[in-house]
Amino acid sequence: MHHHRLASWCPPCVAEMPGIQALYKKMDPEKVAFVMISLDENPARARAMLKRKGYTFPVYFPAGPLVPPFNSNSIPSTVILGPNGEVAARHDGMADYDTPEFKAALEQLAR
Numbered sequence: 001m002h003h004h005r006l007a008s009w010c011p012p013c014v015a016e017m018p019g020i021q022a023l024y025k026k027m028d029p030e031k032v033a034f035v036m037i038s039l040d041e042n043p044a045r046a047r048a049m050l051k052r053k054g055y056t057f058p059v060y061f062p063a064g065p066l067v068p069p070f071n072s073n074s075i076p077s078t079v080i081l082g083p084n085g086e087v088a089a090r091h092d093g094m095a096d097y098d099t100p101e102f103k104a105a106l107e108q109l110a111r
Helices: 011-026 043-052 100-109
Strands: 002-006 034-038 077-081 087-092
Touching (some): 011 034, 011 100
Antiparallel strands (some): 002 077
């Protein structure tokens, strides 16, 4: 599972969204779940921005504080969970997720 914290007012978050969308379209939804957690205080405005840009990955707006390991102080941040629910990897800050290496790593975990 690919958990990602983002916000539409955060330039690095916006900059990496095309890569996330590209990766999302390449992965098998039966094997890898994408969970984007938005920290926007105005969900309607954030949803409108995502729709305008044509992003189809699922975005969730938490009702309360996030629990570990998703409560990192930095955005964007990513947590990769293995099939057993354990944290397989995490990355704070921006990254390019649309790479063959990252896709292969996710596929390896999803077996």
